[in-house]
Each structure stands twice: as C-alpha cells, then as structure tokens.
Amino acid sequence: MKKLGLTLSAVCMLFVSASLFAADASAEVRINWKLDTAKENYALNNFSWKAGSQAEVRDSFDAASGASLKGSTKAFNAVRYADPASDKKAAMPAGLRGLFLFAVADWKLTDSHALQVTQNAGIITVRFIRKTTAYELKTDKKGNFNLLTGSKCAKDIAEKTDSGFAIKxxxxxxxxxxxxxxxLDWNKVKLVQDSFNPAAAYHYEGDLKFALENKVLSISGLMKRK
Structure with missing residues (x-):
C-alpha cells in the first residue's frame, strides 16, 4: 500500500509540473538548429531547444541507435502541441517541426523526403515531402521566417503503398x-497556409532567423507563445 502511495505521489508531481509549464503563458522556446545540406558531416547537425524555464535540450543524431540522441523526435511534442499534448492540437507549423527532425536523423531521411534548400536574392526556400504532404518554408529577403506566414503545404499529393508512399x-x-x-512537380501542387490549429489553447508567433552558409542551413531565435 505504501508503495502504491509513493507511485501515485510521483504521478501527481509529474502532472503538476506539466500543468505549471502549460499555464506559463509567457513561456518562450529558444531554437538553435543546424543541418549540413551537403550530407557530408553529421557532426555539423544539431538541434538545441529550450522551452520556458526547462533545461535546454542539446540533441543530435545518434548513429549507434539510428535515432535522436536526446529523443527530441518525441520530446519536442511538448512544444509542437498545445497542452494537453494528448489533444494533438498543433501550436506551430507542421512543416517547421518536420524540418527540425532532419538534424537528428540519418541522411536517409533527407533523401526519402526529398529535402531541398535554395537561396535566391536572400530568400531561403526549403521544400520536402513527408508521407502524403508537401511542405514549403520560405523566408523574406533578410532570412527571416515568420511562424504565422512562412510555412505552406499541399496535402494528399501522395498515397500509401505496400512499400511506402507514391506521388499521385x-x-x-x-x-x-x-x-x-x-x-514531385511542385508547379502542379496548390500550396495553402501551414500554421497552428485554431482550436489550440495557445500558439507560437515571431520570426526565426534562417541562414545558409557553405551548404549548412541554420535556424535560430525565439518562438513566442500567444
């Protein structure tokens, strides 16, 4: 009986901690991210993020396990979705979250998702396909990516097959x-806004700084909760 009491107490503490973080309307998420788009050096790839007063997560690809070293693939859902996470109401663009995962994954992901990064007159454009959806993230001429307007997507451009996915x-x-x-012929898809779920308890706004130097794409800045 005593053991059960301790277990329930631990569960309650976890629930309270999660509730306090969710209730902090002023919480910000700091992002520092890099990806070698030339796919030559895993050591250049990293994904660091800090949500509110929580400890910073410094993540990268773990070749031994073939997954993210600190588990950001799932752990970042605490930011991706508004509280409670079980509701799965996105608080940020799905395309941005998808882009973050490339830095903590095998190069195979950039190939299978057809990741492409280009820069023209200061504007950085990132495109990739995840399952049945195509995503395009674009900055302004100064490399600023707006969380509300910078990401677009085209759903149902592919269908699931026995061996994976195939473009329609x-x-x-x-x-x-x-x-x-x-x-995929990007000229044939119709892109629409990729943003937060309007039904979410809160969402993130602000600009993130994109930069492309020597084929290394970097993203930094604050995501502000609203």
Missing part, C-alpha cells in the same frame, strides 16, 4: 517515378 499521377514530373519524392 497528377503531381508527378513528366517521365518521373512516383516512388521518388524528388520527382
């Missing part, structure tokens, strides 16, 4: 292979 015929490049996400 109407969106494939002429002569392309539907099984290769890189053969």
């Amino acid at each position: 015929p109407e969106y494939v490049k002429a002569g392309g292979n539907p099984a290769k996400m890189s053969d």
